[in-house]
Amino acid sequence: MKIKIKLYTILEKYAKGKVLKDNTIILPKATTLQGLSHCLNIPDKIGKVYLVNDLPQSKEYRLREGDEVKIFSFIGGG
Amino acid sequence: MPEKIKGYMGEQLRISLNDKSYKIEKIDTKVLRDYLGGAGYAARVLYDEIPKGTDPLSPENKLMFTTSPLTANRIPGGGSIMLCFKSPQTNAWGESRCGGDFGPDLKKAGYDFLVIEGKSAEPVYLVINDDKIEFRSATGLMGKTVNEKLKIIRKELSDPKISVMCIGPAGEKLVKIATVMFEHRAAGRCGAGAVMGSKNLIGIAVKGSHKTPMAQPAKLTETIKTCLKILKESDFSTNLKKHGTTGDMAANDAAGDWPTKNWHANSWGKAEQIYHQFYNKHLVKNHGCYTGCPIACGRISEVKEGRFKTPAHEGSEYESLSAFTAFVLNENIEAAIQATYLCNEFGIDTISAGAIIAFAMECYENGILKKEEVGDIDLTWGNPAVLPELVRMISLREGIGDTLAEGVKIASERLGRGSEKYAIHGKGLEAPAHDPRSGKVLGVAYGTANRGMCHIHPLEGMAYDSGKMDWGLVKYGVPDPNTIDRWDEKGKGKIVKILQDGLILPDILNTCKFFMYAGIHIDHLAQLLSAVTGWKIDGQELLKIGERVMNLQRLFNMREGFHREDDLLPERMKQKPAFGFYENEDRCAIKDFEGMLDEYYQARSWDSKTGIPLKEKLLELALDE
Numbered sequence: 271m272k273i274k275i276k277l278y279t280i281l282e283k284y285a286k287g288k289v290l291k292d293n294t295i296i297l298p299k300a301t302t303l304q305g306l307s308h309c310l311n312i313p314d315k316i317g318k319v320y321l322v323n324d325l326p327q328s329k330e331y332r333l334r335e336g337d338e339v340k341i342f343s344f345i346g347g348g
Numbered sequence: 349m350p351e352k353i354k355g356y357m358g359e360q361l362r363i364s365l366n367d368k369s370y371k372i373e374k375i376d377t378k379v380l381r382d383y384l385g386g387a388g389y390a391a392r393v394l395y396d397e398i399p400k401g402t403d404p405l406s407p408e409n410k411l412m413f414t415t416s417p418l419t420a421n422r423i424p425g426g427g428s429i430m431l432c433f434k435s436p437q438t439n440a441w442g443e444s445r446c447g448g449d450f451g452p453d454l455k456k457a458g459y460d461f462l463v464i465e466g467k468s469a470e471p472v473y474l475v476i477n478d479d480k481i482e483f484r485s486a487t488g489l490m491g492k493t494v495n496e497k498l499k500i501i502r503k504e505l506s507d508p509k510i511s512v513m514c515i516g517p518a519g520e521k522l523v524k525i526a527t528v529m530f531e532h533r534a535a536g537r538c539g540a541g542a543v544m545g546s547k548n549l550i551g552i553a554v555k556g557s558h559k560t561p562m563a564q565p566a567k568l569t570e571t572i573k574t575c576l577k578i579l580k581e582s583d584f585s586t587n588l589k590k591h592g593t594t595g596d597m598a599a600n601d602a603a604g605d606w607p608t609k610n611w612h613a614n615s616w617g618k619a620e621q622i623y624h625q626f627y628n629k630h631l632v633k634n635h636g637c638y639t640g641c642p643i644a645c646g647r648i649s650e651v652k653e654g655r656f657k658t659p660a661h662e663g664s665e666y667e668s669l670s671a672f673t674a675f676v677l678n679e680n681i682e683a684a685i686q687a688t689y690l691c692n693e694f695g696i697d698t699i700s701a702g703a704i705i706a707f708a709m710e711c712y713e714n715g716i717l718k719k720e721e722v723g724d725i726d727l728t729w730g731n732p733a734v735l736p737e738l739v740r741m742i743s744l745r746e747g748i749g750d751t752l753a754e755g756v757k758i759a760s761e762r763l764g765r766g767s768e769k770y771a772i773h774g775k776g777l778e779a780p781a782h783d784p785r786s787g788k789v790l791g792v793a794y795g796t797a798n799r800g801m802c803h804i805h806p807l808e809g810m811a812y813d814s815g816k817m818d819w820g821l822v823k824y825g826v827p828d829p830n831t832i833d834r835w836d837e838k839g840k841g842k843i844v845k846i847l848q849d850g851l852i853l854p855d856i857l858n859t860c861k862f863f864m865y866a867g868i869h870i871d872h873l874a875q876l877l878s879a880v881t882g883w884k885i886d887g888q889e890l891l892k893i894g895e896r897v898m899n900l901q902r903l904f905n906m907r908e909g910f911h912r913e914d915d916l917l918p919e920r921m922k923q924k925p926a927f928g929f930y931e932n933e934d935r936c937a938i939k940d941f942e943g944m945l946d947e948y949y950q951a952r953s954w955d956s957k958t959g960i961p962l963k964e965k966l967l968e969l970a971l972d973e
Contacts, residue, residue, distance in 0.1 A: 279595045280583040315830055317816030319603045324617065326602065326929050342599035344815035345587045346807075346865030 271299050271335040275306075278342045281318075284310045297333065304329035306339065316343050353377055354563035355417030355880035356385075361459045361481070363474065365547050366407065366466035368483040375460060381883070382970065385416030387443045388856035388897040389461065390432030394441075395904050404436035404539070405522060405546040407467035413513075413552070414461050416858040417880045419451045420560060424575045424868060425860035427452055427638020429513070429530070435538040436546075437524050437700075437755050438776035439908055441798045441901045442538035443855065446513070447637030447646075448530035450554060451858060453511040457556030464547060473501060473514070473551035478558070486550035491517055493693040494529045501553055514551030515541040516695020518743040522546055523753040525700035525742075525778075529692065532662040533637050533646075536697040537802050538777060539755075563882030571875045578867040579642050585866040588645040589634055593666035593862075597623040600666075601674075603814045604930045605786035607779065608674040609729065610706035611772045611920045614783040614936060615928035616674050625681045626669065632660050645862060649685055656682035656736070658689045663698075667803050670781035671702020672735055676709060683732030687739050694743030699803060700755060703778035705738050707756045708748070710770040716763060723747040772918045774801030775910070784921060785936035787813025787834035791922075792844040792944050795915045798901040804861065808847045811865065820869030821850045824891055835935040841947030849894035856897055896969040899952075899961050903971065912949075912959035917941055 275295050277285050288310050289295050297306060303320045307329070312318070320327050321340040333339070352358040362371045383389045390412045402408045412432045420426045429451035435442025454462060457476050471486035484504070489497050494516045502508050511530070519526035519541030526541025527534040535541075544550075562568055579585045587595055600606045601619030608616040630651060636644035650660040664685050672684035691698045711717040712727035719726075723741075725734050741749030751759050756778055760771035772779050777800025784791035790809025797805045811817045812826075813834035822828055826846045832839070850870055854861045857873060870887040878885050905914075922938035930936050938944075949956050953965035966972040 278598060279587045279591055283583070315816060317811075317814050317829070319599060319814065321602050321929070324929070326604070340602065342602045344599050344603075344811060344817075345584055345591060345593070345595050346811050346815060346817060346862065 271333070272296055273333055273336065274338040276340045278340070279345055280316070280343050281312060281341055284312045300332045302329065303327060303331050303333065303339070306333065307341070312341070318343055353380060354561045354882050355877075356380060357455055357458050357460050357558065357560065359459055360461035360463060361476065362463045362465065364466050365464065365468040365472070365549060368468065368472070370481045372479070382893065383897060384856050384893060385419070385460065386414050386430040386856045386858040387432055387852070387901075388893060390414050390430070390443070391441070391897050391900045391904065393463065394432060394434070395900055398434055400907050402434060404434045404439060404442070404543060407465070407547065409434050409543055409546070411464040411540065411543050411547065412461060413454060414858070415451045415455050416856065418857045418859050418873070418876055419455055421449070421452050421638060421640040423572065423859075423876060424579060424642060425854070425863035426858070427641060428858050428860060429454065429535070430855060430858050431528060431535045431540045433540060433543045435777075435799065436542045437539045437757070438800045440775050440800065440905045440910060442540065443799055444528070444535035444537045444540045445804065445855065445858070446528065446530050446535035447533045447860065448511070449638050450511045450513050450530050452638070453554045453556060455560055456558050457554050458558045464544075464549060466547065468548040471548050471550050473553065474549065475505065476552065476554040476556070478556050489550050490520060493517065494695055495693060497551060498531065501551055505553060507555070510553045510555050512551055512553045515544050516693060516743065518695045519545035520550070521745050521753070523696055523743060523745065524755045524758070525697045525704070525753070527695045527697050529695055532692050534692060534697065537699065538799055541695050562880055564879045568876070568879035571872070571879050575868050575872055575876070576642060579863070582866040585643050588643050588862055588866065591627070592634065592645045592647045594623060594626060594647060594664065594669055596666055597670065600782070600810070602929065603786045603810070604925070604928070604936060605783050605810045605814065606670065606674050607781060607783045608928060609677045610675065610710045610770060611779070611918070613925040613928040613931070614785040615925065615930055617928060618679055619674070622673050622679065622681050626664065630664075630681065630685055635662050643862060643866065651682045651685050654682060656680070656686040656732070658686040661689050661692070663688045663692045667781050668698035671699050674781065675702040675706040676735065677730040678732050678735065679730065680732035683735045687735040690736050690739045694739065696739065696743050699780045700778040701739055701742060703772065704742065704752050704756055704759070705735065707759070707770050707772070708738070708752055711763065711767050716765045716767045717748065721748060769919070772920060774917070775914055777801050779918075779921070782807070782810050784809065784917065784938060785925060785930070786810055788837045788840045788938060788944065789813045789843055789847070791917055791938050791941060792841055792948050793848065795917050795941065795945065796844070796948060798898070798905060804855070805848065805852065807861065808851045812843070812847060817865060819850060819864050820871055820887070821846060824850065824870070824887065837938070837940055837944050839947070841944045842951040844948055845951035848898055849891050852894045852898055853890055856893065896971065899965065899969055899971055902961060906960055912945070912957065915945060915959060
């Protein structure tokens with residue numbers, strides 16, 4: 271299945287070689303958000319927040335064809 | 349003569365403005381070992397020297413400018429100064445850090461600490477050049493903006509580079525949210541500028557020719573190299589340089605950590621587009637606040653043309669831009685940039701200014717403030733035009749600005765008519781742009797912070813709960829953040845105790861907190877401190893000093909009448925968000941704040957009913973005087 275994906279700030283580098291030019295990625299059906307993170311080699315220890323179709327979702331959320339995923343982490347400034 | 353400790357200059361300069369005299373005092377080395385410097389050393393001095401009930405804007409209040417053994421341009425994160433005083437906003441412990449070269453230059457002049465007392469009969473500025481101390485007339489500086497004052501002082505001294513800290517027109521008018529500025533960097537929170545203004549002290553210029561003695565120069569060089577390597581390899585460091593603190597706007601919005609519309613919600617869904625405009629259209633370049641900063645997270649930005657045209661300047665940080673966008677429901681980034689710029693020129697705190705305007709907008713919406721009371725300006729939510737205008741009115745105490753210049757707590761007490769519930773603050777300090785409805789650690793940290801609801805001490809709340817950062821504190825008892833659910837309340841009180849003891853250390857050592865995010869942890873600070881001073885000091889001892897300082901600042905507040913009932917969160921901050929990504933979500937609500945507080949007090953060994961530290965804890969911390 272094909273989903274749209276955008277990574278922000280400290281996570282941008284994990285798109286390299288995995289995310290296609292049209293900001294999409296091909297994944298097996300029903301991949302979870304955690305599975306997507308593993309596929310992108312984003313370390314588990316980095317704090318992440320997921321939005322799917324502009325709704326917050328947990329790492330257990332199972333992705334569907336055409337979903338638009340945004341993954342954020344934190345630089346830590348205040 | 350007391351023995352001189354390496355890393356310190358060994359002297360503090362005490363200025364009496366009453367008669368324009370000064371004394372150079374030797375520093376008690378035992379106090380240095382127990383409190384180190386910065387907000388730690390100042391807590392000891394101000395607890396001992398400011399009598400209970402002192403009016404913060406009276407000559408009896410004292411204003412300290414403090415450094416530490418790690419204050420030096422070559423030490424990673426070592427370029428800042430910490431100002432400490434009794435706050436006119438909270439009547440409690442007040443402190444405010446400012447990045448820049450003023451701290452390192454004060455040490456070069458030969459002083460670790462500067463204590464300002466009394467009140468001058470007429471406006472003056474102070475010039476410190478090694479042991480030459482001069483009081484100069486500041487009559488010609490009155491009413492000038494920060495940048496104008498800076499230029500005049502440097503011209504008068506024929507020194508275009510001398511480090512200067514000064515107040516703006518707001519400090520002269522005793523605006524309670526007034527700042528003390530180093531160029532476009534601010535000692536912003538708690539009203540240090542009003543305290544300085546109340547003393548008729550308009551500015552301080554400092555330079556010197558001394559070198560700080562170091563105990564183990566080779567070890568220090570080696571430790572600095574290790575730290576710089578960590579910073580170079582850190583993704584956080586790279587991204588702080590590229591995006592600055594503003595880079596977290598979209599992430600915090602998504603996490604429910606972006607208080608919106610005077611805290612009606614914890615997200616808005618607009619941060620990504622607002623930040624996109626800032627980054628692509630208005631960001632000029634990054635900038636380090638002090639000479640030699642290896643991160644340089646500061647933002648130089650500008651608005652080239654149009655209604656909100658603003659020259660290139662430094663100042664658009666995460667908190668400032670959030671205060672002038674989300675707080676007030678404004679989508680116009682150009683108005684937010686201009687409002688921030690004007691805050692720095694007039695010398696008021698951007699966070700408090702945005703929060704006060706949000707408060708005023710809600711009062712206006714609910715008919716508490718009428719159009720004729722606010723000078724016929726349109727205080728409708730999100731009106732960009734009103735932001736720069738209200739910044740000016742607050743700074744100069746014009747019209748409704750005179751009431752708003754007192755901060756939301758006092759302004760709401762004056763206005764009455766039910767406005768109190770719109771005043772979102774902790775101990776009198778307006779809440780910043782992080783929301784405990786994104787993670788419950790922040791709730792306890794906000795409620796118990798000694799200087800009120802600030803953006804520095806509770807920073808660890810969201811960064812731990814959502815960011816999963818631990819700053820090397822797991823070995824000292826903090827649970828691995830990856831085993832913690834950010835929405836849970838149970839256990840958070842105990843966690844906050846250790847986080848506070850650890851993350852107060854940058855305020856005691858005057859090191860930039862962002863370096864801790866980038867990987868310079870407690871143990872690194874201990875190594876740097878040991879190399880500089882020759883003391884054998886480790887992370888465990890640093891944590892104990894952190895705990896001692898937390899408790900002494902607490903005692904300062906309790907002596908002023910603060911108790912458990914002041915360790916609170918505004919009701920709105922505990923409720924489900926009204927809109928945004930987390931609209932009406934139950935997990936955001938804080939259900940048992942009192943239970944979290946009980947747990948925190950137990951971890952701190954404070955009396956559960958009063959919040960007073962127990963005798964055995966004070967004995968343990970050598971605070972049992």
